[in-house]
Amino acid sequence: MSSKASIINNTEAQSIATEWRPVRLGDLIKIKHGFPFEGKYFSDSPTNYILLTPGNFSIGGGFSSSKFKYYNGNVSNDYVLKERDLVVTMTDLSKAGDTLGYSALIPKIDGKSVLHNQRIGLVVFKSKDIIPDYLYWKMRNYDYRSWILGSATGTTVKHTSPLRIEDFEFLLPNTKEQERIAEILSSLDDKIELNRQINANLEKLASALFKHWFVDFEFPDNNGKPYKSSGGKMVDSELGEIPVGWKAGKLGEEFEIIMGQSPSGETYNENEEGLPFYQGRTDFGFRFPSRRIYCTEPKRKAKSLDTLISVRAPVGDINMAYEECCIGRGVGAIRKDSFPSYTYHTVKSLQKLISRYDDEGTVFGSINKESLANIACLIPPETVIIEFEKNAGDIDKQIFNLTEENERLIKIRDSLLPRLMSGKIRV
Numbered sequence: 001m002s003s004k005a006s007i008i009n010n011t012e013a014q015s016i017a018t019e020w021r022p023v024r025l026g027d028l029i030k031i032k033h034g035f036p037f038e039g040k041y042f043s044d045s046p047t048n049y050i051l052l053t054p055g056n057f058s059i060g061g062g063f064s065s066s067k068f069k070y071y072n073g074n075v076s077n078d079y080v081l082k083e084r085d086l087v088v089t090m091t092d093l094s095k096a097g098d099t100l101g102y103s104a105l106i107p108k109i110d111g112k113s114v115l116h117n118q119r120i121g122l123v124v125f126k127s128k129d130i131i132p133d134y135l136y137w138k139m140r141n142y143d144y145r146s147w148i149l150g151s152a153t154g155t156t157v158k159h160t161s162p163l164r165i166e167d168f169e170f171l172l173p174n175t176k177e178q179e180r181i182a183e184i185l186s187s188l189d190d191k192i193e194l195n196r197q198i199n200a201n202l203e204k205l206a207s208a209l210f211k212h213w214f215v216d217f218e219f220p221d222n223n224g225k226p227y228k229s230s231g232g233k234m235v236d237s238e239l240g241e242i243p244v245g246w247k248a249g250k251l252g253e254e255f256e257i258i259m260g261q262s263p264s265g266e267t268y269n270e271n272e273e274g275l276p277f278y279q280g281r282t283d284f285g286f287r288f289p290s291r292r293i294y295c296t297e298p299k300r301k302a303k304s305l306d307t308l309i310s311v312r313a314p315v316g317d318i319n320m321a322y323e324e325c326c327i328g329r330g331v332g333a334i335r336k337d338s339f340p341s342y343t344y345h346t347v348k349s350l351q352k353l354i355s356r357y358d359d360e361g362t363v364f365g366s367i368n369k370e371s372l373a374n375i376a377c378l379i380p381p382e383t384v385i386i387e388f389e390k391n392a393g394d395i396d397k398q399i400f401n402l403t404e405e406n407e408r409l410i411k412i413r414d415s416l417l418p419r420l421m422s423g424k425i426r427v
Contacts, residue, residue, distance in 0.1 A: 019173075019174075020171035020172055020173045020423060021171065021172055022169060022170070022171055022172075023129075023130075023169065023170065023171075023172045024166070024167065024168070024169050025165065025166050025167070025168045025169070025170070026163075026165075026166025026167060027126075027127070028125070028126060028127045028129060028130045029123050029124060029125050029126055029127075029130070029135070029166070030123075030124050030126060030162065030166065031088065031090075031121040031122070031123060031124070031162035031165050031166060032116075032121065032122040032123075032124050032162075033118065033121065033162065034052070034079065034115075034116040034117045034118045034119065034120045034121070034122070035076070035078075035079040035115075035116060035117065035118060036118040037051060037071055037073065037115065037117060037118070038073055040073075041071050041072050041073030042069060042070070042071060043069075043070040043071065043072050044069070044070065045070060046068075046070055047070040047071060047072045048111070048112060048113060049070060049071040049072070049075055049112070049113050049114075049115050050068050050069070050070060050071075050109065050112050050113070050114045050115065051068075051069045051070060051071045051115050051117050052081065052087065052106075052114050052115060052116060052117045052120050053069050053117060053120075054089045054091055054092055054093070054099055054119070054120070055067055055069070056068070056104070057089050057099040057102050057104050058099070058102075058104075059098045059099055059102075059283075059290065059292070060102065060140065060414075061102040061103050061104065061136075061139065061140035062102075062103075062104055062105075062140075062189070063104040063105060063106065063107055064104075065107070065109075066285070066286065071115055075113075075115060079115055079116040080113050080114070080115060080116070081106045081113075081114045081115070081116050081122070082106065083106055083107065083108045084105050084106060084132070085105070085106045085122060085123075086103060086104075086105055086122075086123040086132050086135065086136055087103070087104055087105075087106065087116075087120055087121060087122055087123065088101055088102065088103050088104075088120070088121045088123065088139060088165065089101060089102055089119070089120060089121075090119045090120065090121050090159065090160050090161065090162075090165075091119040091157060091158070091159050091160075092157070092158045093156075093157055098282070100148055100149065100152060100158045100159075100160055101139070101144070101145065101148030101149075101152075101160050101165065102139065102140060102145075103123075103135070103136050103139035103140060104136075105132075105136055121162060121165065123135065128175070129172065129175065130172060130175075130178065131175055131178050131179060131182065133178075133179070133182035133183075133186060134178035134179070134181060134182045136182070137181065137182055137185050137186075137417065137421070138170065138421060140417065141417055141418055141421045142418055143170060143418075143421070143422075144168055144170070147164075147168045148160050148164070148165070148168075151164045151167075152164075171423070173423070177426075177427055180427035181420045181421070181427055184416065184420065184427065185413060185416065185417060185420065188409055188412060188413040188416075189413065191409055192406050192409050192410065192413070195402040195403075195405060195406050195409075196286065196406070198398075198402060199286060199287065199398075199399050199402050199403065200286070202395050202396075202398055202399050202402075203286070203287065203399065205395055206341070206345060206392045206395045206396060206399075207345065207348070209388070209391060209392055209395070210345040210346075210348075210349060210388070210392065211349075213384070213388055214345075214346070214349070214378065214380065214388075215349070216228065217232070217234075217242070217243050219384055219387070219388070220387065227243060228243070232244070238376070239376060239378060242378060243380075245380075245381045246378055246379065246380050246381065247378075247379050248376065248377075248378060248379070249376075249377060249378070249379040250373060250374050250375065250376060250377065251334075251347075251350070251372060251373055251374070251375040251376075251377050252372070252373025252374065253379065254336065254346075254377060254379050255334045255335060255336045255343060255346075255347075256334070256335050256336065256337075257332060257333075257334055257369055257372055257373055258300060258301075258302065258306075258327070258332060258333040258334075258335075259300070259311065259329070259332045259368075259369045260278075260279075260299075260300050260311075260327030260328045260329050260330065260331040260332060260333070261299035261300045261327075261328070261329055262279065262299065262328040262329045263277075263295050263297050263298055263299045263326065263328070264297065267295050267296045267297040268293055268294070268295055269293070269294050269295075269296065270292065270293060270294065271294065272291075272294055273294055273296055274294045274295045274296035274297070274298070274326070275294060275295055275298050275301070275324060275325050275326045276289070276291045276292075276293070276294055276295075276322075276323070276325040276326065277293045277294055277295035277298070277325065277326040277327075277328065278293075278308065278325060278326070278327055278328065278330075278331050279293070279328035279329070279330050279331070280310055280312060280328065280330030280331060281310035281314065281317040281319075281330070281331075284308070284310070284317050284318075284319040285319065287319065287320055287399055287403065288319060288320055288321075288322040288403055289308065289319050289321075289322065289325075291322075295326040298326030298327075299326070300326070300327050300333075301324055301325065301326060301327065301333075302321045302324070302325050302327050302331075302333035302335075303321065303324055303333070303335060304321055304322070304323045304324055305320060305321060305340035305344075306320070306321045306333040306334065306335045306340070306343075307319075307320055307321075307333065307334040307335065307340070307343050307344045307347045308320065308321055308327070308331055308332070308333055308334075309331065309332045309333075309334060309347060309354070309372075310330060310331060311329075311330060311331065311332045311366060311367050311368075311372070312329070312330040312365070312366045313358055313365040313366065314355070314358055314365065315354060315355055315356075315357045315358045315365045315366060315367050316351050316352075316354040316355030316357070316358065316367075317351075318344070318347055318348050318351055320340070320344050321333065322403070332369070332372065334347055338389075339385055339386075339389050340393075340396070341388070341389050341392040341393045341395075341396045342385050342388055342389050342392070344396070345392060346377065350375055350377060353375060353376075354367065354372070354375060357371065
């Protein structure tokens with residue numbers, strides 16, 4: 001795709017481009033089913049093979065690498081996907097079918113192969129009249145989305161099929177205009193992805209700083225030298241050797257913990273009325289959750305930059321509140337006023353310990369306030385916390401600013417998408 005910027009001629013003289021021709025998707029492509037890989041070879045530990053699942057599709061479309069499932073059995077090359085293969089979800093576990101039918105392009109993942117799993121459709125092109133990048137965006141547009149949800153089967157689990165996808169009819173521009181439309185939308189996505197990559201590197205930097213100070217105890221001493229390596233005194237505690245002046249404590253001693261409470265379903269909406277509402281980890285993102293559902297009568301709130309934690313299965317997923325928000329019973333908020341970065345990175349460092357509660361409960365995993373408050377943690381002197389907050393806070397501010405920029409870019413992209421796809425805005 002060209003890197004040259006395209007120019008949008010923003011004229012809406014007609015609602016539909018009359019020269020675009022009606023087509024049935026199945027005349028241009030076919031959907032190939034994936035392979036039913038054996039469950040006994042599934043793994044959460046990294047292997048050479050990533051098993052593509054509906055969880056690797058973002059709400060709204062696009063590839064999500066937030067959580068991979070791996071495979072350690074034998075593999076046929078017939079079901080190894082290539083970089084930039086176009087795939088779609090044909091099953092979604094949520095009642096709303098949040099990712100059902102959406103598209104994603106397989107990215108390059110160094111050292112890993114992505115497997116074409118069952119209930120994931122691979123788009124095989126039969127005609128050169130439609131280009132893959134254009135179809136990728138068409139499968140993220142509202143008219144295609146309405147078709148998929150309107151023809152879906154199932155109540156608890158939503159399903160679609162190759163035939164239903166192939167039966168979708170729409171107006172298709174010529175390939176030159178397809179390329180220009182895809183170029184505009186993809187250029188916005190490229191910038192969004194670049195910002196995400198920068199944020200991922202910043203996150204690693206902040207996590208490394210936390211480990212350096214609070215695990216390796218190489219925080220600056222009064223002379224500005226690394227404490228432990230310059231001979232700082234250590235004492236024994238129930239958590240092992242810790243620096244003089246530190247103590248072993250509990251999460252509830254160091255932080256305020258607020259457990260969510262679900263408001264009445266009648267107060268939910270998708271019209272941005274009230275506060276953003278998070279019932280569980282469904283909308284959790286890389287650092288901040290995505291706004292999708294709002295609530296006009298919140299029962300419990302989290303403040304901006306509070307650490308959010310999933311307290312019902314899966315237990316232990318971590319995010320940070322982008323702004324004041326409503327939290328339901330699947331989410332808890334953890335805070336230490338004036339120290340949001342220290343709070344977030346401390347809770348993140350305890351994530352594996354907290355996630356053990358996923359095995360608790362009779363039906364599904366959960367953790368209550370008492371158990372969360374009793375998680376063992378180190379309590380450093382406030383002087384160390386203040387200094388860490390200065391350093392990590394600067395990094396986290398960059399993450400926040402880039403996230404804000406992405407929010408603006410996403411709004412522009414999502415506003416352009418239906419207009420470009422309908423011909424209301426011409427390229």
